[in-house]
Amino acid sequence: MPDVGVLQDQQHAPVPPRRKRWVSPLLRRILLLNVLPPALLAAAMLYLDQYQNGLLAAEVEALRTQARIYAGAIAEAGTRMQDDRAVLVPEAVRPLLRRLVDPSPNTQARLFDNTGLVIADSRVREGSGGAVVTEPLPPPEPRGAFSITIAGLYDRLLRLLPRGGQSDVEVDIAPDAPSFDWQPNLGPDRREELRLALEGGVTPYIRRTADGRLLVSVAEPARRGNQSVGIVLLTREAREVDQRLFEIRASVLGIFVISLILTVLLSLYLAQTLANPIMQLAGAAAAMRQGEGRGGSVPPAVLAREDEIGILARDLQSAARALWARIDTNERFAADVAHELRNPLTSVRSAIETLRRIENPDQQRRLLAIIAEDAVRMDRLIADISDSSRVDAELSRTVAVPVDISPILSTLAELHNATRKEEEPEVVLEAPAGPLVVRGVEGRLVQVMRNLLGNALSFSPKHGRVWVRARPTGAMVEVVVEDEGPGIPEAKLEGIFERFYSERPSGEHFGKHSGLGLSISRQIVEGLRGRIAAENRRDAEGKVTGARFIIRLPVA
Secondary structure, eight states: OOOHHHHHHHHTSOOOOOOOOSSOHHHHHHHHHHHHHHHHHHHHHHOOHHHHHHHHHHHHHHHHHHHHHHHHHHHHHSEEEETTEEEEOHHHHHHHHHHHHTTOTTEEEEEEOTTSOEEEETTEEEOGGGOEEEOOOOOOOOOOHHHHHHHHHHHHHHHHSOOOSOOSOOEESSOSSOTTOOSOOOSTTOHHHHHHHHHTOOOOEEEEOTTSOEEEEEEEEEEETTEEEEEEEEEEEOHHHHHHHHHHHHHHHHHHHHHHHHHHHHHHHHIIIIIHHHHHHHHHHHHHHTTOOTTOOSOHHHHTOOSHHHHHHHHHHHHHHHHHHHHHHHHHHHHHHHHHHHHHHHHHHHHHHHHHHOOOHHHHHHHHHHHHHHHHHHHHHHHHHHHHHHHHHHHHHSOOEEEEOHHHHHHHHHHHHHHOOTTSOEEEEEOOSSOOEEEEOHHHHHHHHHHHHHHHHHHSOTTOEEEEEEEEETTEEEEEEEOOSOOOOGGGTTGGGSTTOOOOOTTOOTTSOOSOHHHHHHHHHHHTTOEEEEEEEEOTTOOEEEEEEEEEEEBO
């Protein structure tokens, strides 16, 4: 049994103050776990390379079809036969090229001859007096601050994210060319590109200018029959691609913002329902340790919960009450021990003081006998107190094992019957032939059976009988000890199990028992998850014919 002083010292030990945190670690974990999935989803959705490549591929295909149409029209209407060869007529192809491009304001077309010289440009026309006028580029569509911010964040994100393998469409996002130069160079100095253009094998060129325009360029040869007469270089600003990508990114970011707000709110709700109650339980435990709230300082709202936290709160409340009950029991036990030891010590002191004043040898011998009896009584009392103090600690450390109580009962009965005197009561054992296995500690079970058997024998009359009956009853094994003594006062059927209670038969020498036997027996039985009770035996007329003690232990 724990020492009372140690428990009281632990009870009043200072508790280190907790540092107040604005965001608890549990709340941080909840936020991280809840925010991470939508953040990864947003990053994955913003990483729209495949979708962008698909849009650009469709744009390239449409522009290539348009370039083929322009090339076919120019080859048919802008050429003449010279020496069985078709040659371009600049005066015819220039207005034709501008007329073809007019329906597409965001498109520029150039016509090169087979040597790479520019024959016509849709943005160049002749003004009055033969002056050459270059038409300005259509202004880019106005973009708000939100659009620019999203585009900038997206571009930074693309630079951080790992890029996959080479795709069919590559975008040059950092060109060296100035923003007013829409088209790539396809002059006489670029002979390889010129040869590929005449053969129809130039790869589409996609780039983004300094002012944010996304440009797509394709080159298609103009053929009349099987003869190449020139190259049509068509460049268009892919505004629809940027617009669609922006709409998708804005939608994804909007969904992410909404998901983030909902996630934070749900995380705060989880923290309110999980982290805060746990902190309240920690505060309640600290308050209990400081000695506050003996009845329990756990908030009623936490106790009323039906989830795992409510179970934990109720278990904490029960543990605190059990601890306080143990402390109160220890205090009462200490007071009872002091009281029980004071009686024999007072008797010894009185006998010693009297012994000093008398000289009669007979009286001195009687006083010495009293001192010796009180010493034996104190020794027995101290031994029983020590045993009672060790029971709880021993049972808490010892693992219960299967124990067959049949040989224990038969050995105790045979030992008494073999050594009893003729007038002493007889022990009658009634038990089944098979084993009666319970979960317990063998040494302590022997102590319980010996205490009950000795108690019954001490109250039985001469030539009487004590019955010991054992039988299985479902999940329990029942052991009953009956005697033919005077019985137990009805008001004391429960009180006889209290410490230092002693109700001895008439004629028994005072101080022979400490009053702890039944109390220790109850400690052992309840420590083994069993039950012990006392009642009176009665005859058909209701007259008390003896006492009966009933023990129930769980089957192994």
